[in-house]
Amino acid sequence: MRTNVPGGIRIVGLPRGGRRVEAGRLAHGEHPEALLARHGWRAESALSAEVMNDGALEVTYSVSELSGIRPGGGDVPRDPDVGPDEVGEPYQRVAAYALVVSHRGLLLTQFNEQTHVAGDWGLPGGGLDAGESPTDGVHREVWEETGQQIELGGLLEVQSSHWIGRAPHGGLEDFHALRIVYRATCPDPREIVIHDVGGTTADARWVPRERLLDLPLSRSWHHLPELAAGAQ
Numbered sequence: 001m002r003t004n005v006p007g008g009i010r011i012v013g014l015p016r017g018g019r020r021v022e023a024g025r026l027a028h029g030e031h032p033e034a035l036l037a038r039h040g041w042r043a044e045s046a047l048s049a050e051v052m053n054d055g056a057l058e059v060t061y062s063v064s065e066l067s068g069i070r071p072g073g074g075d076v077p078r079d080p081d082v083g084p085d086e087v088g089e090p091y092q093r094v095a096a097y098a099l100v101v102s103h104r105g106l107l108l109t110q111f112n113e114q115t116h117v118a119g120d121w122g123l124p125g126g127g128l129d130a131g132e133s134p135t136d137g138v139h140r141e142v143w144e145e146t147g148q149q150i151e152l153g154g155l156l157e158v159q160s161s162h163w164i165g166r167a168p169h170g171g172l173e174d175f176h177a178l179r180i181v182y183r184a185t186c187p188d189p190r191e192i193v194i195h196d197v198g199g200t201t202a203d204a205r206w207v208p209r210e211r212l213l214d215l216p217l218s219r220s221w222h223h224l225p226e227l228a229a230g231a232q
Contacts, residue, residue, distance in 0.1 A: 001090040007055025013063035029162040042066040046158040079165035088174035096138035097125030102189040104206035112202035120218035146204040147193030153183035
């Protein structure tokens with residue numbers, strides 16, 4: 001399996017007042033919350049994501065004991081042009097993003113034609129380099145895509161998406177995306193500079209909260225409460 005985190009992803013639960021619980025390694029296509037549920041724990045919120053000494057990315061959640069029916073796996077979605085018998089190459093990609101706020105608004109980036117969501121907007125960020133921590137990765141990505149220096153806050157959420165589709169280069173991938181999203185501030189917002197020439201960023205802007213509805217957000221960010229709240 002191709003991955004940008006060679007050490008793998010380890011999921012840990014931290015019950016209130018209890019000892020940490022290792023749920024184990026995250027399998028390809030598996031949601032961290034589903035892994036915790038299989039071990040009898042309900043994920044309440046993501047607490048941290050750190051690269052450990054053994055090279056694994058360890059994602060820690062606050063958890064409570066799970067009662068009731070545990071979630072099932074379900075079928076893996078396929079892009080419309082992918083046949084039911086086609087098999088994609090497994091690819092697990094971890095990326096880090098930031099919800100960056102300043103007195104100028106929210107920092108958003110636009111995808112270009114190298115992606116399947118050209119013209120859509122989302123949070124600055126992107127895939128980690130091998131061995132790179134999520135915090136280092138998000139600082140690097142925000143700088144490359146927007147030219148801004150940020151101060152990270154806490155972990156906002158961890159998203160997991162799994163589908164089979166064609167990559168921009170045309171190859172068929174069984175794609176598992178794990179997105180680590182942080183809160184961040186920019187004390188000294190500057191004019192936008194896209195340093196990553198040739199990358200996937202077409203544009204970047206400081207967007208006032210009342211103007212968020214003017215921009216089409218990519219599907220990954222449709223249900224992020226902070227963006228929805230800012231658009232009201």
